[in-house]
Amino acid sequence: MKYQHEIQKRRTFAIISHPDAGKTTLTEKFLLFGGAIQTAGAVKSNKIKKFAASDFMEIERQRGISVATSVMSFEYNGMLINLLDTPGHKDFAEDTYRTLTAVDSVILVVDSVNGVEEQTRRLMEVCRMRATPVIVFINKMDRDGKNRFDLIEEIEKELNIHLHPMSWPINSGKDFKGVYNLYDKSLQLFTANTKANDEDAIRISDLKDSVLDDRLGEKDAALLRDDVELVDGVHGDLSVKDYLAGQVAPVFFGSAINNFGIKEMLDTFIRIAPLPLCRPTSAREVCPDEDKFSGFVFKIHANLDPKHRDRIAFLRVCSGKFERNKYFHHVRLDKDVRFSNPYTFLARDKDVIESAFPGDVVGLFDTGNFKIGDTLTEGENFYFTGIPSFSPEIFKEVVNKDPMKTKQLEKGLLQLTDEGVAQLFTQFGGNKKIIGCVGELQFEVIQYRLLQEYGASCEFRAQPFYKACWITSNDAKKLDDFARFKGANTATDKDGHLVYLAQSEWFLNTERQNNPDIEFHFTSEIHKETV
Template sequence: MKYANEIQKRRTFAIISHPDAGKTTLTEKLLLFGGAIQVAGAVKSNKIKKHATSDFMEIERQRGISVATSVMTFQYGDTLINLLDTPGHKDFAEDTYRTLTAVDSVILVVDSVNGVEEQTRRLMEVCRMRDTPVIVFINKMDRDGKNRFDLLEEIEKELNIHLHPMTWPINSGKDFKGVYDLHNKSLVLFTANTKANEEDVVNINDLGDVVLDEKIGDADAKILRDDVELVEGVYGALNANDYLKAKVAPVFFGSAVNNFGVKELLETFVRISPTPQSRETSVRHLDVNEDKFSGFIFKIHANLDPKHRDRIAFLRVCSGKFERNKYFHHVRLDKDVRFSNPYSFMARQKDVIEEAYPGDVVGLFDTGNFKIGDTLTEGESFYFTGIPSFSPELFKEVVNKDPMKTKQLEKGLLQLTDEGVAQLFTQFGGNKKIIGCVGELQFEVIQYRLLQEYGASCEFRTLPYYKACWITSKDQKKLDDFTRFKTNNIAADKDGHLVYLAQSEWFLNTERQNNPDIEFHFTSEIHKEG
């Protein structure tokens, strides 16, 4: 229990949403409140050269989308907040799913105009699998969107979650006048482009107060009174325990781009969100209050700084105290490692830290020792469970356009696929390099980064595969025979494990029936212990 104070101070969460719901904008506004940045970047505007703080890869700046999870740490009052901004684009969902294993709660951004979208559903399923507490921020209230009651009903039905409004909107679109804070009994009036800490707040202890009519007009005051009576009758006061158990999601209405409704969200988040939580491992339940250090790698990023060929492994501290220059045990490699320059993050800026506590995310300079899911401990051997890895759905052969740069291409492919957004396979008995991804955009990003960061130019040739299956068997001879007969469909992943590339579902099912002694696995987790 010696680090209980530090644990109580910390909150680690991710912001998730469908693309374009305003996630990166909300991230920026939270950083403004925390004093971590002074000027918000115009994410979509090319006229302004200040880009969103959390979008640090060149291709993200050009396209105005986040394709890699960024980590930002800032202080708000007495609370130290670790915020993980995730890619909204579905082609990078895998990165987002892994990030969700490193946080204790999430803020889900829903666009009031479009409501619940496909990616919102997928992300919410991951949160439910892990019982992650969720706060919902309904964004873009200053645009003409869906009716507020319809929107709540749609979110509850589509995402299968009970909501609890914490603020209530007064109109929307061009008639949007602000929100009524149900918790603090105050009226927060809307003006476009508000700066942080400059909200126009009117305390109204009694909704019958004539001040309400003066501020928003008789008609809107009447609607608000009826709405609030209905909402309070249905929902009552928020039970913070139900939120922590992921049974209820508090809801806020606002406009991130205008910095409106964000402060109420942040203050409630600090008040009710969970401190760093205990976790399950392959051996036992690990209590967050244990004195001995443990943590796991949930993300790897190559070339964070294009001037230096660096790879950073992102470590989530789960228990104990991480210390600079102290030896820790790398479980998979079974060797002790130490770090002379561990970092904390403010997107691109890195500050060397001396120590870190549960909930913190530390950047470790990596020379190729780490893979996603690796565990560091003070000697004990275990893995943290539940870190997903997916079977790719799109496969392309890498065609080298510049044979003089073969070495650079191979190095780039290895390093970029280590980040976990794509998988690299080498055809069995040959040298054909195959990249497997979950989405089309990933190929574009890989091609761009190979050229920009490694000077290697390549193109991709689509291959007719439907799924990658890792194959194992207790009977080595059967496995050898299978790989010999199916040479064209067999590849090795970068760790040398055999993979069967199936052309279709029919082919896959046929092979499974014809080869009962061979097991087909859809993730590489099977090799985790090896």
């Protein structure tokens, strides 16, 4: 319990959404409130040659999308907030899903114009699997979108979660006049193209106050009174217990681009969001207030700084105290390691830290010792469970366009696939390299980064595979015979484990029936050592 004060100060969360819902813009506004940055970057503006603070890869700045999770820490009202901005694009869902294992709560951004979209549903399913507490921010209220009641109903129905409005909009689109904060009974008026601040808030202890008519006009004031009466009647007071259990999601309305409705959400977030939580391991549940340090790697990123060819492993601290230059036990490798320059991040800016506590995300300089899911402890042998891995859905052969750069290509492929966005297979008995991904855009990013970061030029050739299955057997000879007979469809992953690349569901089912002594697994998790 000796780190209780530090644990109480920390809040660790991810921002998730469908692409273009305004997630990265919202991230920047949080950083502005925390004083971490002075001006927000315009992700898609050609006039302003600044970019989103949380998009640090060149391809992200060119495409105006996030393709990797960014980690940022900042202080706000005496709290230390660890914010993880995730990719919205479905092709990078794996990175987002893994990031959700490293946070304690989530802010889900919904576009008021488009409502609930495909990726929103998929992300919410992952949150529901873990009962992760969720706050919903309905963005772009200054655009003509869906009716506020229809939006609430759609989100509840589509995402299967009860909503609890904490603020309420006055109209939308060109008629948008502001939001009424249901919690502290204040009115925030909206003026297009101006940034909201505290001075704009009008305290209204009673909605019958004539100030409301003066500010909004009689018609809109009457509508707000009716809406608030209805919302209060249906929802009453927020049950923080139900929010923490992932059963109820507080909802805020606003406009991220105009800095509007965000402060109310941030203030509520630090008041009700969960502290660092206990986490399951292969041995027992590990809780933050334990004296001994433990943590796990949920993300690896090569060449965060292209000039230094660095490789950073992102570690979530789960218990105890992480200390610079102290030896910790690397469970999978069964060896002790220490770190002379551990970092905290603000996107591309990083600062060396002396210590970190539960909830913090630390960047560790990595020379190739880490894989996603690795656990560090102070000697105990266990690993944190529940970090997902996925079978690829698209397979392509890597064709080297410059034989003089073969070494660079191989090094680049190994390092980039270590990041977890793709899997690398080598054909059994040969040297044909096949990359498996869950989305087409990942190939474009890999090709771009191989060229920019390693000087290796390649192209991809589509392969007729449907699914990758890791194969194991108690009979080593049968496994070896299968691999030789099915050489064109058998490969090894980068750790040397055998993988069957099925051409279709029919082929997969046939092989499973014909080879009862061989087990077919859809993730590589079975090879994680039990310790």
